[in-house]
Amino acid sequence: MAKLTLSVDERVIERAKTYAAARGTSLSGLVEKMLDLAASGSDQPLVAPPVLGRLRGSLKGVDRSDYRRYLERKYR
Numbered sequence: 001m002a003k004l005t006l007s008v009d010e011r012v013i014e015r016a017k018t019y020a021a022a023r024g025t026s027l028s029g030l031v032e033k034m035l036d037l038a039a040s041g042s043d044q045p046l047v048a049p050p051v052l053g054r055l056r057g058s059l060k061g062v063d064r065s066d067y068r069r070y071l072e073r074k075y076r
Contacts, residue, residue: 006031009075 008016013027020030059067 004031011075 016030017027020027023030025033
């Protein structure tokens with residue numbers, strides 16, 4: 001098996017470890033499954049959950065730069 005080095009925010013790693021543990025797998029197993037899914041070449045689009053459809057348009061008129069600044073502060 002090959003090794004892969006990734007740079008990922010520490011908070012994301014901790015959340016991903018919790019997610020993987022709750023599903024009885026390792027973080028490496030989770031990443032492998034996600035990469036396999038992404039690289040599968042499937043032409044089927046990913047289906048968004050229904051809640052996203054209800055949120056569509058809720059940010060009309062919001063300045064994207066404000067949101068970008070919020071995300072930059074949040075993930076520093």
